[in-house]
Amino acid sequence: MSPVFDNIDQFVDGFLTSLEIILWALAGALPLGVLIAACRVSPIPPLRAFGTFWVTTFRNTPLTVVLFFCAFGFPELGINRSFFFFGVLGLVLYTSAFVCEAVRSGINSVPAGQAEAARSIGLNFTQGLRYVVLPQALRTVVPPLGSVLIAMMKNSAVVGAFGVGGDLWSTGASLTSAQGYPTFPVYVGGVAVGYLIITLTAGALLQLLERKVAIAR
Amino acid sequence: MTSRPNGEPLVRLSGVDKWFGELHVLQDIDLSIDRGEVVVVIGPSGSGKSTLCRAINRLEPIDKGEITIDGARLPDEGKELARLRADVGMVFQSFNLFAHKTVLENVALGPVKVRKKSKAEAEGRARELLERVGVASQADKYPAQLSGGQQQRVAIARALAMEPKVMLFDEPTSALDPEMINEVLDVMVGLAKDGMTMVVVTHEMGFARRAANRVVFMDGGRIVETAEPETFFTSPQSDRAKDFLSKILTH
Amino acid sequence: MQFRRTALVAALSVVALTAAACGDDAEDSAAEPTVAEAPEFEAGTTMAEIAEAGTLRVGTKFDQPGFGLENLEGEVEGFDVEVAKIIAGALGIAPEDIEWVQTPSSVREDVIEGDEVDMVVATYTINDKRKERISFAGPYYEAGQQIMVASDNDEIDGPESLKENPDAKVCSVTGSTPAEQIKQYLASPDQLTLFDEYSQCADSLRNGQVDAVTTDNVILLGFVSESDGAFKLVGEQFTQEPYGIGITKGDVAFCEFINDTLQENEDAYIEAWESTAGEVEGTETPELPEPAPCA
Ligand SMILES: Nc1ncnc2c1ncn2[C@@H]1O[C@H](COP(=O)(O)OP(=O)(O)OP(=O)(O)O)[C@@H](O)[C@H]1O
Ligand SMILES: [Mg+2]
Numbered sequence: 001m002s003p004v005f006d007n008i009d010q011f012v013d014g015f016l017t018s019l020e021i022i023l024w025a026l027a028g029a030l031p032l033g034v035l036i037a038a039c040r041v042s043p044i045p046p047l048r049a050f051g052t053f054w055v056t057t058f059r060n061t062p063l064t065v066v067l068f069f070c071a072f073g074f075p076e077l078g079i080n081r082s083f084f085f086f087g088v089l090g091l092v093l094y095t096s097a098f099v100c101e102a103v104r105s106g107i108n109s110v111p112a113g114q115a116e117a118a119r120s121i122g123l124n125f126t127q128g129l130r131y132v133v134l135p136q137a138l139r140t141v142v143p144p145l146g147s148v149l150i151a152m153m154k155n156s157a158v159v160g161a162f163g164v165g166g167d168l169w170s171t172g173a174s175l176t177s178a179q180g181y182p183t184f185p186v187y188v189g190g191v192a193v194g195y196l197i198i199t200l201t202a203g204a205l206l207q208l209l210e211r212k213v214a215i216a217r
Numbered sequence: 218m219t220s221r222p223n224g225e226p227l228v229r230l231s232g233v234d235k236w237f238g239e240l241h242v243l244q245d246i247d248l249s250i251d252r253g254e255v256v257v258v259i260g261p262s263g264s265g266k267s268t269l270c271r272a273i274n275r276l277e278p279i280d281k282g283e284i285t286i287d288g289a290r291l292p293d294e295g296k297e298l299a300r301l302r303a304d305v306g307m308v309f310q311s312f313n314l315f316a317h318k319t320v321l322e323n324v325a326l327g328p329v330k331v332r333k334k335s336k337a338e339a340e341g342r343a344r345e346l347l348e349r350v351g352v353a354s355q356a357d358k359y360p361a362q363l364s365g366g367q368q369q370r371v372a373i374a375r376a377l378a379m380e381p382k383v384m385l386f387d388e389p390t391s392a393l394d395p396e397m398i399n400e401v402l403d404v405m406v407g408l409a410k411d412g413m414t415m416v417v418v419t420h421e422m423g424f425a426r427r428a429a430n431r432v433v434f435m436d437g438g439r440i441v442e443t444a445e446p447e448t449f450f451t452s453p454q455s456d457r458a459k460d461f462l463s464k465i466l467t468h
Numbered sequence: 469m470q471f472r473r474t475a476l477v478a479a480l481s482v483v484a485l486t487a488a489a490c491g492d493d494a495e496d497s498a499a500e501p502t503v504a505e506a507p508e509f510e511a512g513t514t515m516a517e518i519a520e521a522g523t524l525r526v527g528t529k530f531d532q533p534g535f536g537l538e539n540l541e542g543e544v545e546g547f548d549v550e551v552a553k554i555i556a557g558a559l560g561i562a563p564e565d566i567e568w569v570q571t572p573s574s575v576r577e578d579v580i581e582g583d584e585v586d587m588v589v590a591t592y593t594i595n596d597k598r599k600e601r602i603s604f605a606g607p608y609y610e611a612g613q614q615i616m617v618a619s620d621n622d623e624i625d626g627p628e629s630l631k632e633n634p635d636a637k638v639c640s641v642t643g644s645t646p647a648e649q650i651k652q653y654l655a656s657p658d659q660l661t662l663f664d665e666y667s668q669c670a671d672s673l674r675n676g677q678v679d680a681v682t683t684d685n686v687i688l689l690g691f692v693s694e695s696d697g698a699f700k701l702v703g704e705q706f707t708q709e710p711y712g713i714g715i716t717k718g719d720v721a722f723c724e725f726i727n728d729t730l731q732e733n734e735d736a737y738i739e740a741w742e743s744t745a746g747e748v749e750g751t752e753t754p755e756l757p758e759p760a761p762c763a
Contacts, residue, residue, distance in 0.1 A: 071668075071672075071677075072668070072671055072672070072675065075672070075675035075676060075677045076675050080675075080676050080677060083661055083677065111313075113309060113311055113313035114313060114315065114316070116276055116309070116313065117307075117309065117313035117314070117315065117372075117375075118315075119276065119299075119302060120274060120276065120302060120305070120306070120307035120309075120376075121302070121303065121306075121326070121327035121331065121375065121376070121378075121379055122299050122300065122302045122303025122304075122327060122331040122379060123299065123326075123327070123330060123331060124296065124299040127330055127331075131326060131330060132315050132326075135317050136315075136316060136317050160642075160662075161642065161662075161663065161664050162663070163639070163661045163662065163663055163668070163672065163677065163678075164662075165642060165660065165661060165662030166657065166662075170642050170643075170662055173574055173642045173643040174642060174643045174647065174648070174662075175643075176574055176643065177573045177574035177575075177576070177642075177643030177644065181597075182577070182578075182601065183574070183575070183577075183578050
């Protein structure tokens with residue numbers, strides 16, 4: 001374990017960078033995914049087509065390809081932003097497709113009569129979704145959405161390889177290959193523990209949330 | 218509401234056709250409903266009664282013809298349609314109360330979000346309506362904690378809260394246990410007495426006799442016969458109506 | 469992308485011409501190293517074991533132009549590969565009996581410790597940290613870190629200019645020695661951009677995401693020559709990167725055998741360089757460095 005304690009400051013830095021990537025991606029992917037889900041169930045055919053296109057594109061493209069497009073495609077088109085921005089953007093685009101599908105499955109689990117009743121009292125589509133359907137979808141959405149978000153947290157390790165660096169995974173890579181520390185303790189004792197702290201905390205929070213939305217019936 | 222002369226029908230369907238794929242569920246429907254009139258729609262299963270109801274507030278789009286409410290043609294989608302729907306109350310067979318909201322919230326939601334009333338005003342009015350349908354004591358419960366009859370009365374209060382010009386009822390009592398049917402029908406009779414314009418799909422002949430001005434008999438997507446309730450039940454004209462009545466009367 | 473394709477065509481024609489000039493030996497531009505006939509080794513040594521096994525397992529890179537690169541036929545070629553063939557020859561092992569194991573930077577110690585290979589020849593910089601886990605024979609080449617920038621950049625003329633231009637970004641590869649080395653020249657760690665491959669650094673330099681790329685001179689020279697004038701090297705080599713051959717820690721006999729073999733085959737060594745990395749324009753043929761004492 002000493003490779004970890006010897007370099008604890010680097011691991012803390014890596015942990016914070018990973019956490020930063022994850023929090024930004026969360027802030028982007030959640031609202032975007034809900035928005036795309038709203039498109040997919042909307043009564044307006046072009047919006048539905050757009051939602052389907054979005055999900056098909058990003059759900060069926062490997063994350064590394066999406067990240068590659070962001071990190072190299074945008075600059076090639078003359079759009080230069082930091083690699084951190086591009087990395088988070090790629091993770092947001094990719095994850096939003098999965099968030100959308102989790103939310104959509106939740107929406108579909110709400111009986112159609114609820115949306116009809118909402119419409120019959122004069123709520124428009126967005127209001128019906130917001131005040132009637134989504135709050136009820138939440139209950140069934142939390143578990144699958146939790147899996148999507150935890151997968152996203154682990155996927156954040158890939159972002160580091162696209163010019164971001166300094167995250168947990170890259171810290172591990174730098175300690176093992178440049179500074180010659182043995183791979184096993186660094187990855188198991190440092191990198192894996194770092195990700196576990198994040199994902200287990202997220203898992204616990206999700207469980208709390210699940211319990212909360214289950215009671216509020 | 219006072220903008221139109223009294224002679225003008227409140228709801229008018231003219232030449233309405235609707236298909237579900239190959240199935241011609243509404244065939245050349247012409248129907249006018251006057252202000253304050255109560256129309257009972259009756260007919261065998263699958264004859265298109267629900268579809269007719271749902272077409273009137275455009276939960277189902279129609280393929281041909283025209284439907285107007287208070288002189289205004291039903292718009293296709295969007296804000297206009299939402300506004301028009303707010304003027305048409307609907308009560309469903311399966312209640313469809315918002316499961317995550319209390320009884321009071323169910324009734325106040327529309328007035329706050331659609332009519333832009335203050336929460337306090339909407340809730341005050343909601344309590345009055347709940348009082349009127351006899352479930353005031355249940356205001357803070359969730360729908361699942363209520364009996365079917367209570368839920369349906371809340372649903373009526375929810376529709377009333379929008380101050381609709383016309384109310385549509387699609388078999389409002391057929392999901393209820395027998396002992397609860399009357400508590401709902403009584404509320405509806407009260408509404409009719411107060412002058413509400415109503416379209417009611419129901420097989421409850423008692424209600425038709427007590428409250429309806431007219432009975433419309435549908436079969437195979439067509440309006441086959443229209444008559445005053447007493448006339449229709451005692452001496453129906455068409456063979457199909459006779460056949461149908463003989464079946465429900467033996468039950 | 470157009471200029472890249474032109475550069476590629478040019479490079480291919482050079483290879484074709486070189487191959488043609490070699491006449492009979494056209495199928496391989498590098499001269500085949502001599503393979504010793506049944507050499508004798510003291511029993512129990514690594515050399516005896518390898519000679520006995522009849523095969524040499526060599527860890528090398530498969531993605532490093534000029535040093536270890538897998539070609540379209542699936543064969544690896546480059547300076548490291550040729551150096552390994554010289555040592556194999558002295559052990560009585562023909563090039564076709566060498567087992568090539570792809571060994572990226574991050575697993576080089578692990579494959580030696582795990583006895584997955586007999587030696588690692590993979591642009592492997594000798595340093596003390598690594599010596600705690602493995603031993604090095606050699607050095608067999610002195611590389612040095614340098615800076616590559618876009619040709620029209622006159623702000624950055626060496627590592628020192630990075631501190632003076634705190635907005636400048638420099639790119640290197642995750643976990644590489646050059647990435648660690650450059651840190652002391654930076655005003656803030658944010659100036660360093662890391663990728664898995666140098667080609668991604670080169671692409672980012674081309675599209676303006678970074679201002680400089682740093683690593684060993686040899687690697688940079690490859691990019692400069694392919695860039696059709698878009699890139700240039702600036703400043704002196706600011707590190708000494710002696711490349712060694714990684715072997716099991718403490719195997720002094722094998723280390724000395726490798727060092728002796730290289731010393732005895734200086735001509736083959738020069739030939740190895742000139743047929744591989746030495747083909748890149750602007751490189752100088754190195755002299756075989758003095759071997760470090762084995763430990
Ligand atoms: N969404 C739909 N898609 C396809 N067919 C439908 C749909 N809704 C109803 N139908 C069909 O249209 C016909 C008329 O249905 P509708 O529900 O209007 O009949 P109904 O008179 O209300 O019958 P019931 O007394 O059983 O409620 C039926 O044959 C029904 O199967
Ligand atoms: Mg029906």
